Amino acid sequence: MDPGGNDSQVAQIQVSLGTVSMLVGGQITVTATALDGSGGTVAATITWSSSDDGVATVNASGTIQGVGEGSATITASAGGASATVAVSVTAELTDFMKDYVEAIFLGSGPLIPQDGFTACVTNPGRWTAFPRGTTLEVLASTTMDTGSDGADTKALVEAALSTVTEATLGEITTTFATTTDPDPMPTAGQITTTDHPDPQSTGCAFERGCVHVTWTDAEFTIMESSRTVLKEDIQPGDAFVHDVIGHGIMGMCHIDQELVGGNEMTLMAGGPGAFTGFIPDELSPLDIQAAQAVYGTDLEPGATRADFVARGLVRP
Structure with a gap:
């Protein structure tokens, strides 16, 4: 989680990865950057959430954990702006x-x-x-x-x-x-x-x-x-x-x-x-x-x- 204080200045969130494929039990950390209207970096509080905790969870640092088979959307938000990561989790490779x-x-x-x-x-x-x-x-x-x-x-x-x-x-x-x-x-x-x-x-x-x-x-x-x-x-x-x-x-x-x-x-x-x-x-x-x-x-x-x-x- 980034230090907050400038959430109202956030116009856009950029994430380091847009799609992730992983196995159950695997984990990967995604970073998020808050930008203002001019594209400059803003020190804002990034909030992370998962559309389905039964498939993938995410902590306050952006670390995604594969929990069960399926697809989930991880969202990074700050100041009304957001960006998503599409996550696909499989139990085992074919x-x-x-x-x-x-x-x-x-x-x-x-x-x-x-x-x-x-x-x-x-x-x-x-x-x-x-x-x-x-x-x-x-x-x-x-x-x-x-x-x-x-x-x-x-x-x-x-x-x-x-x-x-x-x-x-x-x-x-x-x-x-x-x-x-x-x-x-x-x-x-x-x-x-x-x-x-x-x-x-x-x-x-x-x-x-x-x-x-x-x-x-x-x-x-x-x-x-x-x-x-x-x-x-x-x-x-x-x-x-x-x-x-x-x-x-x-x-x-x-x-x-x-x-x-x-x-x-x-x-x-x-x-x-x-x-x-x-x-x-x-x-x-x-x-x-x-x-x-x-x-x-x-x-x-x-x-x-x-x-x-x-x-x-x-x-x-």
Whole structure:
């Protein structure tokens, strides 16, 4: 609850998350900001309420607790203004979603690409991610070719960043900037992206490019920064957001697009025909649902498959 005193000045409430999917017993904290008519922040008392305490409760700090299956609306109010969070609570993930979680976060299970190329940024079997609470600066080179499909790579990445906050339940946030450096090297907490005439000269194993990751731990599970380098003639709509956000920010692995309904169903399409121009330009609803299930638990990067099984995220 924010300190009150200026409730009459509140014209608008902004919440950090508009939608939340969670399991029974899971919890997530949503923040609310009171704004005046000019968009300035107001120190006002935020009151939280739930439309159905049998589905989800919320405390004075905005922490939502999943109680029972169903849907509920969480409302943040102050001075006559309000904003809502749509909450969906499930008792258990379906077997399909458990396999989906296992494929994109652990690089294992029945939904990985049939050719075996999971493209995990580290060894499969451990959850690879940036620490919870990280704010990342995404730094795009202004020299990047927009590609033969006419798509603006920088615009694609910038527009897709909001899905990262949604998918991670606010645990990972981002800022966006550009640089004239043709090949920016990331520092801790940075995500850089560029194209290159010869990605293999930068250390990529493949001609089309790759994601270089630095780590904070010896087991290569906690990400510190990442650098996406793709070949100049790769069409941005095919691959840039897939690599910059899917691999470089979320640390996710490929999933077999044929087994989940086609390329358009996931940003992390893998297997034959993965880069045919039908990959979404942002995390898909399936990707977001899977990520929210993981981030709605107490798991930290480095968690094992056994940890995922214990929390009902993956089939035994």
